[in-house]
Amino acid sequence: MNRLDAYSAGSRKNRRIAAAIRFSIIAVLAICVIAVVVRIRSMGFQLAEEGVEEEIQYLDSMVDLTPVLGSRWTTVLNGLKEKDMPESWDPPETSRLIPDIDGTNEPEPVVTEPVTEDLKTSWKGNIVTYDSAGDVYLYGEPMGVHNGIVADALTGKTGGILSAREEVPNSYFADALFIGNSLAVGLEKSGELQAGFSANIGLNVRTFFTQKFISNRDGTELLTAVEAYARAGGPDRVYLVFGINELGWNSARAFTAQYQDVINAILAVNPNAIIYLQGILPVNEEMCRAGGQYDTSYVNNKRITEFNAAIVSLAEQKGVFYLNPGELLADTSGQLPAENTFDGIHLKGTALTVWVNYLKSHAVVPG
Amino acid sequence: MKKISALIPFLLLILVLSLVSCGSPSGATQPGASQTGPSSDSEPVVLDIAAVAARLASECSFSEELTENSAYLSAKFRSLAEQTESCVAYVPTGITPEEVFVFEMKSEEDTAQVKSVLESYVSRQKSDYADYAPLQVPKLENPVILTSGKVVVFVVSVDNEAAESVAKSVLGIG
Numbered sequence: 001m002n003r004l005d006a007y008s009a010g011s012r013k014n015r016r017i018a019a020a021i022r023f024s025i026i027a028v029l030a031i032c033v034i035a036v037v038v039r040i041r042s043m044g045f046q047l048a049e050e051g052v053e054e055e056i057q058y059l060d061s062m063v064d065l066t067p068v069l070g071s072r073w074t075t076v077l078n079g080l081k082e083k084d085m086p087e088s089w090d091p092p093e094t095s096r097l098i099p100d101i102d103g104t105n106e107p108e109p110v111v112t113e114p115v116t117e118d119l120k121t122s123w124k125g126n127i128v129t130y131d132s133a134g135d136v137y138l139y140g141e142p143m144g145v146h147n148g149i150v151a152d153a154l155t156g157k158t159g160g161i162l163s164a165r166e167e168v169p170n171s172y173f174a175d176a177l178f179i180g181n182s183l184a185v186g187l188e189k190s191g192e193l194q195a196g197f198s199a200n201i202g203l204n205v206r207t208f209f210t211q212k213f214i215s216n217r218d219g220t221e222l223l224t225a226v227e228a229y230a231r232a233g234g235p236d237r238v239y240l241v242f243g244i245n246e247l248g249w250n251s252a253r254a255f256t257a258q259y260q261d262v263i264n265a266i267l268a269v270n271p272n273a274i275i276y277l278q279g280i281l282p283v284n285e286e287m288c289r290a291g292g293q294y295d296t297s298y299v300n301n302k303r304i305t306e307f308n309a310a311i312v313s314l315a316e317q318k319g320v321f322y323l324n325p326g327e328l329l330a331d332t333s334g335q336l337p338a339e340n341t342f343d344g345i346h347l348k349g350t351a352l353t354v355w356v357n358y359l360k361s362h363a364v365v366p367g
Numbered sequence: 368m369k370k371i372s373a374l375i376p377f378l379l380l381i382l383v384l385s386l387v388s389c390g391s392p393s394g395a396t397q398p399g400a401s402q403t404g405p406s407s408d409s410e411p412v413v414l415d416i417a418a419v420a421a422r423l424a425s426e427c428s429f430s431e432e433l434t435e436n437s438a439y440l441s442a443k444f445r446s447l448a449e450q451t452e453s454c455v456a457y458v459p460t461g462i463t464p465e466e467v468f469v470f471e472m473k474s475e476e477d478t479a480q481v482k483s484v485l486e487s488y489v490s491r492q493k494s495d496y497a498d499y500a501p502l503q504v505p506k507l508e509n510p511v512i513l514t515s516g517k518v519v520v521f522v523v524s525v526d527n528e529a530a531e532s533v534a535k536s537v538l539g540i541g
Contacts, residue, residue, distance in 0.1 A: 182499070186460040191436040201462065202499035213491065219446025219484065245499075293502060342431055342461035349434070352460060 152321070152364045159319040161312060162276075168363040170194060177232065179208070179225050180241025183281060186346055187241075192356045196235060198225045204245040205258040209265070226265050234270030239323075239359070243280035243307055244345060247298045252310035259311070263318050274364050275320035279308040281355075282330040284337070287344030294344065301334045325358035414518050414538070420455035420469040422537050423522055427530040429465045433457035440468055447484060450477040452517070464492050464503050468521040481519045485512055489523075515540050 151158050154165050173195040178184045184199035200213045203225065212222035216231070223231065229238075240262065246255045259277070266273055282301050288294040308324070315322040329351055331337050336344070340351035347355065424433050440456035441448065450472050457467040470481050489510050496503045511522040511531045515538040524530040535541065 182462055186462075189436055189439055189458040190434060190460045191438060194438070197442070201495050213495070215444075215446060217445055219444075293500065342463075346461040348460065349432075 154365070159321060160316040161322045161324070162362045162364065164361045165363075167357075167360040168365070170360075172360070172363055173237070175235055176237035176239060177229065177235040178239045178241060179203075179229070180239075180278075181243075181245050182346060183244060184239075184241040187352060187355065190349065190352045192352050193359070195239075196232070198228050199241070200225075202245060203242075205242050205255065205262050208242075208262050226262075229266060230269045234266070234273060236270065236272065237274050237276075238266055239276045239278060241278045243278075243304075243311065244283075244299075247280070247303050247307065248295065252307045255307060256310045256314045259314055260318065263314075263320060275318075276323050276364075277311050277315045277320055279311060279322065279324040279326050280304045281326045281345075281347070282334060282336040284335050284341055284344040286335075287338055287341060289344075291343050299345070301330075305334075321364055323359065323362055325355045328354050328358050414471070414515065416453060416469045416471045416518060417455050419518065419520065419537050420457055420467055423467045423469070423520065423530070423534060424457035426533045426537075427467070427522055428525040429459070429463075430525055431459040431461045431463050431465065433459055433465070433467065444484060444488075447477075447481060450474075450480060462500055462503070464496055464507055465523050465525065466521070468519075470519040470521075472517045472519065475517050478514045478517065478519050482512055482514070485510075485519075485521050513538060513540070 152162065155163065170193070173193050175196075177196040177198060178187065178193075179198045181199065181203045182201040184197060185201055187193060188197040188199055198214055200211065203211060203213075208225045210224060212224050214223045214225065214228040215221070216223060229235070240259075242259060242262070243255070246258075249255050263275060263277075266275060282304060283294075283299060285296050285300050288299055289296045304326075308326075312322050314320075329336055329340065329347075336347075336351075340348055342348060420435075424435075434457065435455070436458050437455050439458055440454045441451075444451075444454075447470070452471040452473050454468065454470045456469075459465055468485070470478075472478055472481060489507055493504055493507045496507065506523055506525065506527070509527045511520065511524075511527055511534050513520045513531070513534050518538065520534050520538060522530045522534055
């Protein structure tokens, strides 16, 4: 081999080596880029998941009346997590909605749909947004109702007096919550209804916000009725039993003004709750007077009628429902029969059964 | 290797038998019968708490008829759920604070916690009834809280002194 051939052979070898080195460098760089992209994407999902966990933790510790659904978001932007609870939220115009249908908090097939105001208010449950290049996650189930107004499928009514209809099964009350006074305590103790109860003697529409009587799960804390409602995740069916302890207030208007705050607080936690306002039950005035425990100057059926009329108006105004089991409990003179009560106010067994049967035949099934 | 393979079924049988024997309750059970006195055996006698609660509800004095509703008790004292084997309650539907609760705990050590929870409960009841129905408060002054082994009994009645005697008789304690 001459020197020229040797030089050519050496150059070709060097070029091959150089090419191999260049190829290797390019390959390593490509792998690095792919790894970084994959990592960023996984971080995004991870942050979205962490956002869900944080949101869940926040809801678990929430005790105030801050609206939960529709206006609280954990927003992930460009990998930075930002807790924000704006009054309104303007999503990108072309957001992609990825519903968590199966509740696994895992990303699911992308659905191309703009996030509208309607969609925001109709989603229930923990809400997390992950916003990176226009991706938006909303977790929860669509409720199909809007603005907190629930229409009765039978009559189309969105509040006020409910007429009798086919009885619902006992299971209807499995996710219902009764909040109220000693009458509700009596219902709870009777075992006639398997439902949740946040009831206490003496509870009224004011102490709904202040009286701590409900133990949390581990017994370390006592909660008010409103706190317990929020901690329970805002059950969908709420029966409010108030009024007998407020008959001594200045007026029915003073009572319903405070009662309105109770309704607002419940709707703030769950805008789609079906709320029933129960009319004040009739009393036996003679027994109340004889027992010496109740002042019949205001604990009487005439005042109860006046207060119940105010409750009906409130129900119609707020788009919630009014129940009047008293119409089945009162005798022809409007009194609670003596055989149905211990003391003129609190019910005995058979009367409680009548009450429960009334509830079963006056239940809203949303339309 | 064949010998080892032949031994495997026997080893599995021994394992299964040992697991089954661990699940067997120890001590004698006397369903439907209340204890009338301390047992002379070293083995503790297991009380039938349903029978205990029923006797208390029928033999103590109450101003209203009490209804059996153990689900109410479970819901009321969720913080005790993990330590509680079972519980029975007799409660009124009227305004009186009179009640009968009987808890069977998973261990004797858990009874102290139950007593503490019940004392807090009584304190809250007194506060609530003081505002709402003060005539009922005297019934809460000396509620019956007694333990026997793993069983805790709680009674608020019209006559708590008499109720205590009944409870001691039912539990077989002096």
